[in-house]
Amino acid sequence: MNTAEGSTGLKFNEPLLWERGRPGRMGLSVPSRDVAAAPLAADLTGPGPDFPELSEVDVVRHYSRLSQWNYCIDTHMVPLGSCTMKYNPKTHERQAGLTGFCAAHPLLPASLSQGLLQILAELESFLAEITGMNAVSLQPAAGAQGELCGMLIFHAYHRAAGRQRSKIIVPDTAHGTNPASAALCNYQAVKVESGENGILLPEAVAQIMDEDTAGIMLTNPNTLGLFEEHVRAIADIVHAKGGLVYGDGANMNALMGVVDMAASGLDVLHLNLHKTFATPHGGGGPGAGPVCVKKHLERFLPVPRIVKKGKAFHLREDYPDSIGRMHAFYGNVGVMLKAYSYIVSMGADNLKKVSELAVLNANYLKERLKETLDLPYDRPCMHECVFTDKQQRAHKVTTLDMVKRLMDYGFHPPTIYFPLVVNGAIMIEPTETESKETLDRLIAAFQSIAAEAEQNPELLQTAPHHSRVRRLDETSAARKPCLAG
Amino acid sequence: MKELHELNLPEDVRYSQDHEWARRENGRMRIGIDDYAQDQLGEIVYVELPRTGEVFSKGAEFGTVESVKAVSELFMPVGGKVTAVNTALADSPELVNQSPYGEGWMLEVEVTDPADYDSLMTKADYLKQLKAEA
Numbered sequence: 001m002n003t004a005e006g007s008t009g010l011k012f013n014e015p016l017l018w019e020r021g022r023p024g025r026m027g028l029s030v031p032s033r034d035v036a037a038a039p040l041a042a043d044l045t046g047p048g049p050d051f052p053e054l055s056e057v058d059v060v061r062h063y064s065r066l067s068q069w070n071y072c073i074d075t076h077m078v079p080l081g082s083c084t085m086k087y088n089p090k091t092h093e094r095q096a097g098l099t100g101f102c103a104a105h106p107l108l109p110a111s112l113s114q115g116l117l118q119i120l121a122e123l124e125s126f127l128a129e130i131t132g133m134n135a136v137s138l139q140p141a142a143g144a145q146g147e148l149c150g151m152l153i154f155h156a157y158h159r160a161a162g163r164q165r166s167k168i169i170v171p172d173t174a175h176g177t178n179p180a181s182a183a184l185c186n187y188q189a190v191k192v193e194s195g196e197n198g199i200l201l202p203e204a205v206a207q208i209m210d211e212d213t214a215g216i217m218l219t220n221p222n223t224l225g226l227f228e229e230h231v232r233a234i235a236d237i238v239h240a241k242g243g244l245v246y247g248d249g250a251n252m253n254a255l256m257g258v259v260d261m262a263a264s265g266l267d268v269l270h271l272n273l274h275k276t277f278a279t280p281h282g283g284g285g286p287g288a289g290p291v292c293v294k295k296h297l298e299r300f301l302p303v304p305r306i307v308k309k310g311k312a313f314h315l316r317e318d319y320p321d322s323i324g325r326m327h328a329f330y331g332n333v334g335v336m337l338k339a340y341s342y343i344v345s346m347g348a349d350n351l352k353k354v355s356e357l358a359v360l361n362a363n364y365l366k367e368r369l370k371e372t373l374d375l376p377y378d379r380p381c382m383h384e385c386v387f388t389d390k391q392q393r394a395h396k397v398t399t400l401d402m403v404k405r406l407m408d409y410g411f412h413p414p415t416i417y418f419p420l421v422v423n424g425a426i427m428i429e430p431t432e433t434e435s436k437e438t439l440d441r442l443i444a445a446f447q448s449i450a451a452e453a454e455q456n457p458e459l460l461q462t463a464p465h466h467s468r469v470r471r472l473d474e475t476s477a478a479r480k481p482c483l484a485g
Numbered sequence: 486m487k488e489l490h491e492l493n494l495p496e497d498v499r500y501s502q503d504h505e506w507a508r509r510e511n512g513r514m515r516i517g518i519d520d521y522a523q524d525q526l527g528e529i530v531y532v533e534l535p536r537t538g539e540v541f542s543k544g545a546e547f548g549t550v551e552s553v554k555a556v557s558e559l560f561m562p563v564g565g566k567v568t569a570v571n572t573a574l575a576d577s578p579e580l581v582n583q584s585p586y587g588e589g590w591m592l593e594v595e596v597t598d599p600a601d602y603d604s605l606m607t608k609a610d611y612l613k614q615l616k617a618e619a
Binding site: 393398400418474475478479 | 486525528530531551553554555557578579
């Protein structure tokens with residue numbers, strides 16, 4: 001295979017705007033003052049901010065050149081495991097950019113925001129339908145805040161039941177933010193190890209579940225990309241001791257329309273609209289992490305809640321058991337609009353197909369690559385699969401070296417060294433939006449890199465070779481960060 | 486990364502399952518992470534340690550170590566009360582990479598139960614465990 005899709009070309013270094021500017025240069029003409037000068041209070045005056053002074057063409061060239069350094073989902077595949085970097089169709093940007101939405105002020109009264117509130121209410125009902133859960137709050141800003149919201153609901157539930165608990169069970173294949181979310185609610189995370197085939201066994205949970213444990217946080221599919229087959233049995237064990245079951249729905253892209261999350265025994269579930277429902281993320285925009293609950297936890301959801309009374313939608317605050325507000329106004333509404341547009345444009349059957357194709361693509365990669373890369377858990381995977389560098393270690397080539405080399409082939413590196421339970425992990429999530437041809441090119445790139453690892457390990461150890469910058473000094477950047485502009 | 490035979494595993498310390506070491510020194514116990522752990526973690530950029538006076542049981546989490554690859558918990562190889570903390574690691578976390586048994590030490594502990602040390606692995610036993618893991 002040719003080493004890259006790219007050809008030669010000039011890429012331009014670009015100075016900071018402050019270095020580009022010259023005093024007195026302007027991008028627009030300010031009309032001369034036509035009113036009398038008036039003195040300002042002393043505490044309102046002082047030296048102005050240090051803004052660069054630039055012409056329009058300076059600014060346009062600066063940002064256009066920076067944009068040429070971009071590597072993004074609109075230019076290339078980004079197979080980042082656990083991140084669901086699917087292509088985000090442009091129609092959703094168009095819908096969210098309609099003047100009626102993007103010019104809506106958050107302080108508008110509900111009576112003047114009926115259209116927007118109706119869409120948000122409908123989105124809540126769609127998410128309830130997709131997950132099987134009973135009630136939804138769209139407020140949390142992203143996945144980790146959704147988890148925190150879920151844990152606050154656990155906390156409020158146990159407090160209302162009259163006996164707070166001190167622990168929470170978190171499997172070793174859960175998302176890394178889970179224990180942090182639990183700790184913020186004063187719960188001590190108790191780790192439970194997954195079984196030999198990478199999934200959690202009910203016996204392991206039964207051994208540690210007790211009446212001082214608030215519940216369990218499950219990620220399904222787990223971070224190995226494997227379906228947790230025993231969720232129902234585990235939920236029964238946890239419920240029998242008075243605990244609750246939290247579902248981390250970050251990997252929902254594998255399960256839409258296929259698994260009824262409520263029937264699997266979950267009490268709370270968060271979704272990542274920015275992953276599963278195709279809104280730009282990872283530097284491309286903010287997230288949204290709605291929380292879905294069963295009926296018995298609805299009273300704890302964040303306020304305000306959108307309610308319909310007669311024909312009108314209202315934002316209601318009077319829920320005395322609510323955990324309170326998670327976000328200013330009603331969360332990241334722009335993201336919600338794009339997710340709504342995605343759901344409506346896809347329809348129920350196509351959402352199910354999304355999950356089927358996401359799983360098919362990951363299994364295709366897994367089967368085609370398992371001779372090239374070590375596959376620690378050789379069983380059907382869901383939307384992502386996890387390899388290791390075990391076969392290449394003998395040549396002193398690591399996971400990091402291989403994925404740096406992958407950049408030379410025109411692919412963003414996959415997620416590496418995560419999940420922690422796999423030594424030297426290479427975690428690939430292709431998503432449903434990549435064609436078979438693109439997957440074949442990724443496979444060919446890995447095969448070529450594995451051959452290079454045997455024949456010329458130094459090529460990998462010094463990769464990437466074609467990128468604008470080579471290996472950055474991450475260590476100094478982390479030890480002595482320079483955060484000034 | 487290092488092959489097993491390239492690892493620096495001194496005889497004067499004992500090793501835990503979680504890749505910490507403990508060494509008897511002047512009636513106290515010094516604690517750190519071993520060469521295998523620092524090699525696996527890669528360049529260490531931050532070490533979070535407890536305050537002196539805190540008490541931990543054997544196996545309890547006493548801090549975290551952050552490398553360019555991952556954040557990992559640190560677990561007590563022996564139980565006891567912290568009598569000294571290596572404050573140099575706050576500004577120079579790279580000492581853990583450069584000298585895991587020397588300048589990269591982490592805690593000095595007044596041991597609660599001397600038997601904790603005897604339950605740790607010798608170099609030979611530890612190497613056996615590493616071979617089994619690989």
